[in-house]
Amino acid sequence: MSEIHGFEVTAIGGETFSLDRYRGRPLLIVNVASRCGMTPQYAGLEALYRKFKDRGLVVLGFPCNQFGGQEPGSAQEIEEFCRQKYDITFPMFMKIDVNGSHAHPLFRFLKSQKKGLLGTEAIKWNFTKFLVDEQGTVIARFGPRETPEQLEPQIERVLKS
DSSP: OOGGGGGGBTTTSSSSEEGGGGGGEEEEEEOOSSTTTTTTTTHHHHHHHHHHHEEEEEEEEOOOOTTOOOOOSSSHHHHHHHHHHHOOSSBBBOOOBSSSSSSSSHHHHHHHHSSGGGGGOOOOOTTEEEOOOSSSSSSEOOOSOOOGGGGGGHHHHHHHO
């Protein structure tokens, strides 16, 4: 697939739908985990979502257990953790793989559009972030150490374009 809005995703509640639902809106797509040293980034992601959602930004969280087994829970456990610990209101999805032969097609696409450090496609850890503009173009990739707060200038630029 060559267009992000054609990918099918499954919400954490079980509903499957096309990302076409978000056409015309900038997206911040993140692989997340609840038992990671970077899990507190959930708070920053939620803050970005609340700050910019009225201007169109949607944060999409995709739990992944590929890095140190740091997302072992069921969909219900993940959803409950996110709601209780971080009051997450942005869309969350079913647990997926982001690397390897079982990687979700969405993440294969994202990685092919924006390579990581030294040109590698592989995602190195939880909380890798992809910024997509309202036309569906992947415009930036951010590593796990880049906090949601550090992304604000790039998000502002996307929202003004």
